[in-house]
Amino acid sequence: MSEFIGSVWWLIVSLGVLVTFHEFGHYWVARRAGVKVLRFSVGFGKPLWERRGADGTVYAVAAIPLGGYVKMMDEREGDVAPADVARAFNRQSVWKRIAIVAAGPVANLLLCVALFWLMFVLGRPDYAPVVGQAEGIAAQAGLQRGDVLLAVGDRETPTWSEAQLALIPAALDHADVAVRIRTPGGAERTRTLGLSRLPAAFDERRAVDAIGLLPRHLMVPPVVGTVAEGMPAWGVLAEGDHIMAVDGNPVADWTDIGPLVQQLGERGGPAMVEVRRGDERLALEMTPARVTPATGDAYWALGVAAARPAEPAKDATLQYGPLAAVPAAASEALHQAREMFAMIGRALTGRVSVENTVAGPITIARAANAYANHGAAWYLSMLAMLSLSLGILNLLPIPVLDGGHLLYYLIELVKGSPVSDRTMAVGQYIGLALIAGLMGLAFYNDILNNLVR
Structure with missing residues (x-):
């Protein structure tokens, strides 16, 4: 299935599930409150399928899968039999x-x-929260290669995704945060990440990179992919060689090689590069060459490029038993709700850009397809977040949304009578303008993030 078709399909499935549950909530309570429901539609526009139930309600699936509605009998919208x-x-x-x-x-x-409960029961495969490389703020805090992130602040981090989700809000707030780790030796320690030292402006989508953390599963193995003709490694190293050490210094990642080659070049003279080739371990003599690019500074090089690494196997799972998953799911939903309100607050105060806060249908579709391709548990986690977003969005006190109607009813409780038709009409116009602006922003962000960049 192509990315485009997959994205469209999973967008329709996601919206279908979320809208159906949302409208069923209205429908179920309305029926039990004694209100006659005239129509239950998933989608807008021309019906693709419909039938009339024994209760007189018309159930329909319409052509435009971007919402839905429950139409109830109301004297303000038509004649009602006595x-x-x-x-x-x-x-x-x-x-x-x-x-x-x-x-x-x-x-x-x-x-x-x-x-969330079903996701926890199925188990979401992920990567272990192991530090592959620490630079900048992370290195200053004392984090080192091989450290396992056990908790960020008061949030446990059994997987890398959980660690990342805990680090991002602290980075956005420029708030120092305690990180509990387990060192490669097995000792537990607490480090403090000085996130208050982050630049005032940084790429919010790459907050973890700004902290200076690279997870172990994203490290590039020191395996030779290509050798440049005429360079020191030509005829000495071969594709597939696993570089083990340079001048006696062990190599664990491809990024280790560059600094060691620079040191070797500055020292001058040849040195031994140890490689594993098949079942053999070889020590090969090489002398770096000075390279002067058309732009940039000169540097020392052997003339090798890394092999394209395969996607590493996931080595951690976020999972609970059926009973333990109940409080875990409720806690996760509450935590994510707090984070959503916090993100709205950051956007309103200008601490984060709105282009990274409001997502449109293209972004949602691509995300749904990507999560679905990672497995059922990943897709369920994304669907849970979308459902939470839809619930919170509809509770905002904006006329035309459920929250706007609730605001009218609260005013009615206080003043003892319904708000006037004029007030409701003005509110409808304001609400439509706000929703139109929000939709415009969402589509703008879609174009900016998916089509321009």
């Missing part, structure tokens, strides 16, 4: 109306917890 007046939405008590409107976002929040 026998059905008591079942009209507008005739219900304010508490019933609050329950019906809140049921959609609540359904998404419950779905989020259920999806």
